[in-house]
Amino acid sequence: MKELPENIPLFPLPGALLLPNSRLPLNIFEPRYINMVEDTIATKHRLIGMIQPIKINKGKFQSDSNKYQRVGCAGRIVSFTETGDGRYLITLEGVSRFNFKNEVEHEKPYILSHIDWGFYKNDLVPFEDINGFDRNGFLEILKKYLDSAQIASDWEVLKKAKEEVLVNSLSMLCPFEPEEKQVLLEADTIKKRLDVLVTLMKLSSENDLESQYIQ
Structure with a gap:
């Protein structure tokens, strides 16, 4: 510092x-x-x-x-x-x-x-792996989010990406609101950022599904 x-x-x-x-x-x-x-x-x-x-x-x-x-x-x-x-x-x-x-x-x-x-x-400090990271479960949530938001992605790259790169890149690239991006930024640890990211993706997918039924 x-x-x-x-x-x-x-x-x-x-x-x-x-x-x-x-x-x-x-x-x-x-x-x-x-x-x-x-x-x-x-x-x-x-x-x-x-x-x-x-x-x-x-x-x-x-x-x-x-x-x-x-x-x-x-x-x-x-x-x-x-x-x-x-x-x-x-x-x-x-x-x-x-x-x-x-x-x-x-x-x-x-x-x-x-x-x-x-x-x-x-x-x-050099990054350490996220304890208990369920990659398959995370990718399933991610796929639902990307499909509902109609966002194209290179799925093979996402599957192979390191945990920190995956979480941070998605936090930066996904079209969340500025206030939501701020919450991702302020997350104390990469694990907490992952939790926020998962919550935001789930909420977005659910909202998109509800809007389809309303239409």
């Missing part, structure tokens, strides 16, 4: 979830975030903090620093490409979650944040 900076740029993006040891591709096109990427690439740590803005009435999102979720995840830029029209295509690799403390005043247009890494030391 000592090597991680206390201040990092913040990228508030509704519905985008980054988890430790996972990768998130991003298309950067707003001028202030292009500036952020260029400045971050020039740093030693290359870290950007992904965080959810809190939804307010009428589906809008607050933009000031007091309206962010308190927990985010920092990712290191591991690849970037500049497009012909001035955008950046970047990939973040999740390093660790953090607690957002406050904004830091600076001259640039993007958000610089003061953060605390201390609660998430285990994010830097």
